[in-house]
Amino acid sequence: MSDGTDELTVVEQPKLHVAPPGHSRAGHRAFGWCSRCPGREVWEELLAWRQRDNQAIDETPTPDRVTVPSREAEKVSADG
Numbered sequence: 625m626s627d628g629t630d631e632l633t634v635v636e637q638p639k640l641h642v643a644p645p646g647h648s649r650a651g652h653r654a655f656g657w658c659s660r661c662p663g664r665e666v667w668e669e670l671l672a673w674r675q676r677d678n679q680a681i682d683e684t685p686t687p688d689r690v691t692v693p694s695r696e697a698e699k700v701s702a703d704g
């Protein structure tokens with residue numbers, strides 16, 4: 625089954641922020657962190673992207689929706 629070798633091309637580009645495996649490269653490039661980082665939630669990254677986009681287009685970084693943890697997150701926090 626292992627016909628093709630794992631071609632993990634390691635390109636040394638010091639300008640690019642390299643995210644740890646499983647993390648969002650885009651998130652690390654833009655913010656230096658992502659939702660997979662310890663202590664970060666998905667909604668935090670979503671908010672960061674929205675603020676970033678709003679700032680790029682609009683002058684207000686205020687998100688259009690109130691930022692609250694998702695129902696799934698509430699469920700998890702209620703569990704533990």
Ligand SMILES: [Zn+2]
Nearest residue numbers: 647658660661
């Ligand atoms: Zn990360």
